[in-house]
Amino acid sequence: MSRDADYVVRFGMRERVEHATVIVLFFVLALTGLPQKFHDAAIAKTIVNALGGIAQVRYLHRVAGVLFALLTIAHLTAALAAVVLGRSALAMVPRPKDFRDAVVTIRYYLRMSDERAQFDRFDYKEKFEYWGLVFGGLIMITTGFLLLFPILATKVLPGQVIPAAKLAHGNEGLMAFLVVVVWHLYNVLLAPEIFPMNRTIFTGKISRERMRHEHPLEYARRFPEEAAQTNASDATEPQRKDDG
Amino acid sequence: MIRLFPTGISILLVGLVLPSLPGHATTETSFSDDNDACLSCHGQEDLSMTLASGEEAPLFMKRELLEASVHKTLRCTDCHNGLDQVPHAERSYKNLAQFRASFGEACKTCHFENYTKTLDSVHYGLQARGDVFAPTCVKCHGSHDIARPNEPRSRISQTCATCHLPISEAYAKSVHGRALIEENNRDVPVCTDCHRSHDIADPKNRAWLMNTPALCGKCHADEKRMKKYGLSTAVLSTYLADFHGTTASFGGKGRRTDAEPVVALCVDCHGIHDIGKVTGKDAPVFQANLVKTCQKCHPGASANFPAAWLSHYEPSLSRTPLVYLIRLFYKIIIPFIVGGLVLQILLHLWRTVVNR
Numbered sequence: 001m002s003r004d005a006d007y008v009v010r011f012g013m014r015e016r017v018e019h020a021t022v023i024v025l026f027f028v029l030a031l032t033g034l035p036q037k038f039h040d041a042a043i044a045k046t047i048v049n050a051l052g053g054i055a056q057v058r059y060l061h062r063v064a065g066v067l068f069a070l071l072t073i074a075h076l077t078a079a080l081a082a083v084v085l086g087r088s089a090l091a092m093v094p095r096p097k098d099f100r101d102a103v104v105t106i107r108y109y110l111r112m113s114d115e116r117a118q119f120d121r122f123d124y125k126e127k128f129e130y131w132g133l134v135f136g137g138l139i140m141i142t143t144g145f146l147l148l149f150p151i152l153a154t155k156v157l158p159g160q161v162i163p164a165a166k167l168a169h170g171n172e173g174l175m176a177f178l179v180v181v182v183w184h185l186y187n188v189l190l191a192p193e194i195f196p197m198n199r200t201i202f203t204g205k206i207s208r209e210r211m212r213h214e215h216p217l218e219y220a221r222r223f224p225e226e227a228a229q230t231n232a233s234d235a236t237e238p239q240r241k242d243d244g
Numbered sequence: 245m246i247r248l249f250p251t252g253i254s255i256l257l258v259g260l261v262l263p264s265l266p267g268h269a270t271t272e273t274s275f276s277d278d279n280d281a282c283l284s285c286h287g288q289e290d291l292s293m294t295l296a297s298g299e300e301a302p303l304f305m306k307r308e309l310l311e312a313s314v315h316k317t318l319r320c321t322d323c324h325n326g327l328d329q330v331p332h333a334e335r336s337y338k339n340l341a342q343f344r345a346s347f348g349e350a351c352k353t354c355h356f357e358n359y360t361k362t363l364d365s366v367h368y369g370l371q372a373r374g375d376v377f378a379p380t381c382v383k384c385h386g387s388h389d390i391a392r393p394n395e396p397r398s399r400i401s402q403t404c405a406t407c408h409l410p411i412s413e414a415y416a417k418s419v420h421g422r423a424l425i426e427e428n429n430r431d432v433p434v435c436t437d438c439h440r441s442h443d444i445a446d447p448k449n450r451a452w453l454m455n456t457p458a459l460c461g462k463c464h465a466d467e468k469r470m471k472k473y474g475l476s477t478a479v480l481s482t483y484l485a486d487f488h489g490t491t492a493s494f495g496g497k498g499r500r501t502d503a504e505p506v507v508a509l510c511v512d513c514h515g516i517h518d519i520g521k522v523t524g525k526d527a528p529v530f531q532a533n534l535v536k537t538c539q540k541c542h543p544g545a546s547a548n549f550p551a552a553w554l555s556h557y558e559p560s561l562s563r564t565p566l567v568y569l570i571r572l573f574y575k576i577i578i579p580f581i582v583g584g585l586v587l588q589i590l591l592h593l594w595r596t597v598v599n600r
Contacts (some may be wrong), residue, residue, distance in 0.1 A: 055496035109591035111598065151544050152513045159551025162561070163486070164566040171574035175581060182586040192596045224261055 005202045008222070010206040018075060019201045022133075025068045030177050032061035035172040062148060076134070090120040094131065097125040118218040129184060136176045143169040281330075282320045283307055295521050297339035307390045323350040340378055351381040361442035369446070379407065394439075398424055398435040414517040419524075421517075431469055453506060454496055457483060460510045482556045483510070513537055529555075 011019075035044035035057065051057050082088035101117035101124045108116060117123070122130070143165035146153045150162045188198045200206045212219045212230065220227040247380060283305065285291060291303040307384055321328045323345055332457055338342040352359035359381075362368050370378035384403050394400055401421070405412030415421040417437070423429035439445070445452040460518040461480035463469055470477050483489035488508040491497060496506035511519075513529050527536040534550035540551065559567040 001260045012363070036490060038486070039493055045494065048494050053497075054491055056495075106588070106591070109595045111595065150543055151546070151549060154548040154552055155546045157548065159454070159548045159553075160564050160566050162552035163554055164570050166487075167559075167567060167574070171570075171578065175574070178578070178582045179585065182582060182589070187587050191592065192503040209469050 006209075007205040007207055008211055009204055010211070011204045013204070014078075016201060016204050018071065021071055022068075023069065025181065028060060028064040029068065030173070032057045032064065033170075033173050034177065036061070038176060049176050065144050066138065069144070072134070072137050072141060089118050089121070092130055094127050098127055112227075115136075118216045120213065120221075121215055123214070125183075125187060129179070132176075132179060135171055139172045140176070141169060143172070167223075196233060250324075275311050276319045276320075278319045280309065283310075295337045295343060297341055299340045301337065301340060302345045305388060313386075313390045315390050321346055323355075325350070348380050348382060354444060355381075365442060365444040366446040366539060369445060378409070394434075396428065396433055397430065398428070400436050404435045409519050418515075418517060418519045419521050420519060428461045431463070431472065432450070433463065450496070450506065453509065454492060456511060457489065457492055458510050476556060478558060479556045482554065482558065486553065508541060512540070 020200050031047065032051065035041075035047045036054075048054055049058050051060065079088065083090070097120075101119065104113070105124075106113055107113045146157075146161060146165040147169060153161060188194060188201075189196065198234040207213075208219070208223075208226075212227070216227075248329040284307045286303055287307055289304050292300045293303060315323075326333070335346075335574075343447055362381075367379045371380065382390075382515070395405065396468065401412055401415060412435075416425060420432040423432045424434060439447070448455070450568075457480060465477050465480040467477050484493055492509060514522075516526055522529050524530060525532075526572065527533065535545060535547055538545045538550050541568055551585045553565070554564060558562055
């Protein structure tokens with residue numbers, strides 16, 4: 001078998017660029033946003049001073065925020081267009097199976113069963129993160145613009161909306177930060193079967209081997225012959241450990 | 245202040261102070277006899293000398309003035325050093341101003357700490373630039389008739405009023421000034437409580453400005469003091485938690501010059517010397533005046549805009565339900581979501597270990 005044949009393209013250029021851009025913007029937004037939320041902390045003062053003062057920090061935050069809004073709009077427009085034009089596989093759409101998969105996985109973790117959930121192109125964890133980013137992002141963008149234009153906003157909305165938006169913006173941002181640092185970074189860097197790093201979103205490639213284990217339903221759909229073959233040989237082998 | 249000293253030392257201090265209190269008068273507190281010698285000449289009303297400028301410098305000293313002064317136990321020559329020989333060695337002065345300034349430095353012999361403090365003051369800055377009207381020790385404290393500067397307390401603002409009359413008049417009408425003058429209230433600030441006495445900073449100085457919320461907070465975040473008047477002590481914390489306060493705690497906007505806008509500080513909304521009760525109809529923070537006050541920095545602010553600031557109130561269900569509920573929502577959802585994810589990670593790790 002040639003080397004190319006060992007790998008399958010999982011992400012196209014657009015998804016890879018989008019992800020890289022989100023990394024940069026997310027980092028800038030968290031770096032310039034969290035010190036504003038936790039302004040009492042000594043490290044907040046250190047960061048703000050290092051970045052050239054609060055006015056500069058807010059400027060950076062707003063520039064990154066507007067770019068994030070543009071990226072989100074571009075992404076959602078493209079996704080919506082694909083759906084309307086019938087070119088979307090709707091692979092990211094949450095389905096009842098995802099909730100069942102989550103239950104099966106938790107039961108497996110708890111050793112209540114040895115059954116592993118069989119995932120398609122995106123597993124429930126990936127869908128949770130994607131929709132978390134989309135909805136969280138929409139909350140951040142909406143509240144962010146309310147905070148950027150408070151005078152305009154209060155021409156039509158009650159004044160109370162501004163402190164409410166501030167609380168929502170800060171807390172939603174904190175939650176997004178914690179989910180990314182705790183959950184996302186664990187799943188793509190630190191999880192034992194992934195460590196040191198899942199590179200697929202950067203290279204776009206996934207090995208057939210990993211695809212067969214992590215996305216067996218997608219693998220079976222795309223490579224029915226191989227899937228049938230390996231399933232037959234797996235049946236004669238003892239249960240293998242999940243080492244990705 | 246009392247807590248500065250352990251009890252033992254306090255007793256010692258009281259022991260040191262007591263003998264000099266009224267009722268414990270000793271020979272030390274009486275008028276210095278040596279001064280009678282000086283007054284034998286300087287007690288003559290027509291004693292004077294002609295200066296180089298042709299001006300007449302009066303050399304007469306009223307005995308009663310000296311006797312009423314807190315310095316009555318000092319000898320004349322303690323301040324007027326170099327004059328203990330009679331006749332005095334010849335001295336020449338260009339003009340009256342130089343003559344009057346000639347013993348101005350004498351105070352530092354005893355009051356060295358306060359003297360050094362003045363070197364950092366905005367007043368000394370004026371002196372150093374050659375401003376003949378700039379205050380010196382004696383311009384504020386007096387010279388031969390020197391008395392306790394803070395007895396009564398309202399005397400302090402009267403002293404400042406000598407030069408700062410319009411500000412003093414505004415202060416006298418303020419909630420602080422009225423309480424001081426009408427009720428002799430000891431909780432309200434006099435000029436020196438905010439501006440300090442000897443190391444008076446330039447109030448346009450950025451560092452000083454940025455410290456004003458802490459300055460107001462010294463009294464307005466003090467539970468004991470505010471309880472007497474039914475005032476909230478959350479004013480400082482709620483200010484710091486919102487945009488203006490957060491910006492202020494990071495040192496304000498703009499970095500290059502003092503002239504750049506900083507951010508709304510306490511005084512920008514409440515007023516400075518003319519500060520009034522928030523319930524006063526003329527107060528800039530009175531409900532009906534708020535839009536105008538906001539518009540000072542936010543032109544175009546509409547009637548809804550002032551409600552974007554919670555007026556130093558903590559979010560509550562009755563006053564600001566939306567803010568309250570959003571805060572409650574995140575107080576629940578963040579631990580729930582993040583805790584759930586951490587639990588899943590721990591379970592995953594556990595199952596991985598078990599598998600091996």
